[in-house]
Amino acid sequence: MRERSASGATEEDTAGGGGAGAPAGGRRALRLLGRASGLLRWTSLRLRLVVVFALVALTAAVSASGIAYWLNRNTVLDRTQNAVLNDFRKALEDSTRSLPLRPRCAELQDAARQMAAGPQNYAVLLIGVDSKGKDCAATTDKDLLTLTTVPASLRTAVNEARPVDESNRYAHHLYWQRREVQDAPYLVAGAKVTGGGPTGYMIKSLATEQQDLNSLAWSLGIATALALVGSALLAQAAATTVLRPVQRLGHAARQLGEGRLDTRLRVTGTDELADLSRTFNRTAERLEQRVEELSGREAASRRFVADMSHELRTPLTAITAVSEVLEEEAESLDPMIAPAVQLVVSETRRLNDLVENLMEVTRFDAGTARLVLDDVDVADQVTACIDARAWLDAVDLDADRGTVARLDPRRLDVILANLIGNALKHGGSPVRVSVRTEAATGAGAAGRTGSTALGAGDAAGPSAGPEADGGPQAGAGDGGPERPEHGAEAGRPGGGTLVIQVRDHGPGIPEEVLPHVFDRFYKASASRPRSEGSGLGLSIALENAHIHGGEITAANLPEGGAVFTLRLPMDASPLADGDREHGRDDGAADQGTEGDR
16 A cells, blocks of 8 residues: 555644635735835834844744744654554554454444554544445444545545556555644545455544644744844844934034034944044035135125225325315316316215215124114105205105104115115116005015016005116125025014105016115116216115114016015014114214115
C-alpha cells in the first residue's frame, strides 16, 4: 500500500482561500494605503519617520512570522501525519494477516480494538464480508467514525483498483485527508488490504497539534507587536537625532530673518547636518559683515548729506541776502544784466529750498523727526497755506469751518503746500481742495500708501499729480529706508479720519509714472531734468503724513485730471507721546517745498 492524498478530497491546508474576493480585498487595501500616504504628506516629519519605520518593521515582522508559522505548521502536521499513517498501515497489515478471507464481525471487532490500542490513539473502522456474504462494519467509536462519516471521495479513492505495472506494484493504496469534524481538526485515512482482505479506516484528532500551532501563532504575534513597538521607539530616537539639528537650524533661520544677525549654530560631529550648520554659520557671518558694511555706508551717506546741507546753509544765507538786494535793484539795472540777475535770484531760492529739503529728509532717515501737536482748525489751516503762497485765485476750497484736529500745524502746512503746489505746476486749473471727515471703521480703515488709477465713480479715492518726482512710496522699499506704516486708526482715541483731497484738471499721471510719484528725485520726463521742483516735495509730504500715522495716495480720475488724497487721524497724540518716550528731537525747522511733481 502507498500513501496518497485522496483524489478530489477537501484539504484544509491546501486550499488557497479567498477566491475572487481576494483581488477585491487587495484593491481596497491599496486604496486605503493610498489615502494613508496622502494624509502623511500633511503631517510632521517626525510622525512620517515613525510611521515609515513602523511600517517597515511591521512588514518585516509579519513576513518573518508568516514564514515561520507556515514552516512550523507543515513540520508539525507532517510529522504527526507520517507517524499516524505509518502506524495505521503497519497495524492494518499485522491485524488482518491472521484474519480469514471472510472474517466474522466479532473477529473484525477484535482486530479493530487491537489496532486502536496502539500509541497513536486513533479510532478504527474495519469493513468486510463474512462467510454468509453479509457486510460487516466494526468500529471502535460509533459516535466519531462510521461509514457515513468517511468522506465519499476518500471511500472512492480507497476502493478504486489501479492497474499493476512496473511503476505501480499495488492495486490499492493508503489515502488520507485532513478535514474538520465538529469544528475540530482531524486526519482521516483509509486503505484496502490487497488480496481481498477487509477495508480499514481510521480517524485521528489533531487538536493537540492545533493548540501547539495556536500557541506558536500567539508567540509570533507578540513578537511582531514587540518589534513594532521597538521600531517606533527606534524611529522616535532616530527622528529626534535627525530633527533636533533641523529644528535648531529653523529657529536660527527665524532669528536671522528677524534681524538678529549674530545668530550662530553650535556645530558638533562631521555628518551632513554638521556641514549644513557650518554653511549656515558662514552665511550668517558673511551676511552680518555685509549688512554692517552697508549700514556703515548708509550712515556715512546720511552724515555726508546732513553735513553738506549744514555747511551750505551759511554761504547760502549770505547769497540769499545778496540776491534779495539784487532783486530789489533789478529795475535800475542794465536791461542786459537784469535777466541774469533774475536767474541768479531764482536759482538761489531753488538751491536754498533743496538744502532745506535735504536736511528734512536726513532727519526722517535718522528717525529724529517728531510731532509738535496743537488743535488745528483744518479749514483755517488750508486757507492760511493758500494765502501765504498767493494761491487764492487759483484754488477752490471746499471746507467747513469748525473741523478741529489735533495735528502738527507746521507739518500739515508742508503737506498742503507740496500737494497744492504740485497740482498748480503740473496739473490744470482749477485746483480744488476739499476737506471732510470719516467715521472710524476699525483697525483696518487705513489702506497702504500707493498710487492707483480710479474707475468711474471713484473721484473720492487716492491721489497724485501728472509728472511726479516725489518721495518714496510707502512700503515699496525703493526710495530710502523703510519706515513702519501707521494705520489711519493709530492715535485716534475719539475715532475718525481727516480726509483732504487735492484735485486738478490736467492731463493726469501717465500709468508708467503712477507707481513712482513718491520716489525721491524721480523725474517723470527725462526731457526736463532741470524742472523747478527738487524731486523731494512729495517724498517729504508722504513722510510727514506717515509721522502722523496717515497716508497719501495718488490716482487718475476717469473724467481727467489727478487727485491726491491725504488721510490723517483726527488726533495724533499717542504718536507724539511715543516720540517723546523715545527721546526724538526735531532738530532744525522743517521746510516745505512747493510743487515737486
